[in-house]
Amino acid sequence: MQLFLLVALTMTAFAANSILNRIGVAEFGMDPIDFAAIRVVAGAAMLWLLILIRSAPRPAIWVPKRWAGAIMLAIYMVGFSWAYISLGAGLGALILFGVLQVVVFGWAVIEGQTVPLMRWIGAGIALIGLCVLLWPGGQATVPFAGAMSMAAAGVGWAAYTLLGRAESDALGATAGNFLLCVPLTGLAMVVAGGGPMSVMGVLTAVVAGAVTSGLGYALWYRVLPSLPTTVAGIAQLSVPVIAVAAGAVLLAEPLTLRLLSAGALVLGGIALSLLVRR
Template sequence: MKQLKQDLPMLTVLTVVTMMAFAANSLLTRLAFQTTHIDPASFTAARLGAGAVVLLIMKKMRLMHAAGAREAWTSAAILFGYAIAMSYAYRGIGTGAGALVLFAAAQVPMALSGYRKGERTSSLGIVLALGGLIAFLQPWRSSATLGSAALMAVAGIAWGLYSLRGKATGNAVQWTADSFIYAVPMAVLWLLPTWSFIKGDLSGLAYAALSGAITSALSYVLWYWVRSQMTATGAGAVQLSVPVLSVVLGALVLGEHVSAWSLMSAGVTLVGVALISMRTTRPAQ
């Protein structure tokens, strides 16, 4: 790990792999709600459950001890909030659009955390990233779509907070496993008031299991190691590359239309991200 920490090319490769996994996660979620009859509560419970099983196996293989109960419950609550809001949001928003709102919103807590720690970045980059996002959302007229965007923003803020907590952990597998395991009871409890809306769908459950086990659990473990090598601001910014990958996947797999306005707005956002990533500096020691 020490050698890898100093290997910038390897860090770059792992970052790209992680961002691709995040994009695939958005695709699987959108795919489930567009092509199957599964409901958001069931999808979330299956997703978190599958992730918990995979991470529990990894945790047992490494013979780790559980984290403190209070810390685990807090992280689990944030994780559940992110997962359930994302599930409900993807019923009414496209793959790429949802990913853009999600990861743009995630920048808010991460950028604020970095600023408090003395990190400084490009003001122009921030203006371009946020302006591009606003422009991206401008063509929307449907209140249902805007409602989904609002839910996705909530999911994004929760994801940003979860990412910040993950950096402080000394062991990504243990911390992520505890978060998923403690989040499962919350997902099960959420099923109770939504029982009349539950719809069983094997294909939807399969997508949820893949999302939970592969593009969530395993990619989160990788992300928290990658995240530990970055500034808070830079880590938030690099995640805005995910919407571009999500747009491509949504167009290829689901045939989602991508307008010239959307491409231009996304491009402006990514230019802002590039400026933020290149010009963010850590405080002097």
């Protein structure tokens, strides 16, 4: 039960990231690269504050695994923020975690992990839900550039998730990843040129970085060693449904029949795939 509650809390934090990014970029006019850079700095500051006040030794920073985590985190952060120029909160989350599921399952197969049949079926149903949403035509149109940007973010986040499976110090690893990610997103901000920054947009980025990203990702690295690789991928497909509901309530985003049908398929696939856990 404790593991379930921790995973549920983490998924809620992930969904909040979608809402906060959508608000900061689309509502408050923040440049997406600026938003990502501020988010990373705020996350690093929060995590290193916790590192400094804890009694455990400080984590190693200049190691290959930390750089790998930082690069994947930067790809995710920049692609994620850029996509929300044109994507709604729920749609963006659905693309992100649909791509993540494909990458995670593919990696499990490459590693030779045994994936139960029920989990394959559930993942397939959830993936069909993603296809229902993204298939051309119908009332819901999907901006191509935004979808590709979010797909790149999904690959980055999948790699970040896979890197965290063997971390013994979740807080230290996340703090190291964020610290090394700061110059990467800062460089992206300089290259892109930046844009106007509103007070509310900056505050939104700080909350997204310090709370739902920094603390949320540390919690995710904490629970990852207790989850099979494929379950970690499937569980995250609940995030789009949370984001869709929150987007409808907080941002007045439309709930089309296509979006609701896709959400139902995704949730049904998750439930079916997790039956094997019992």
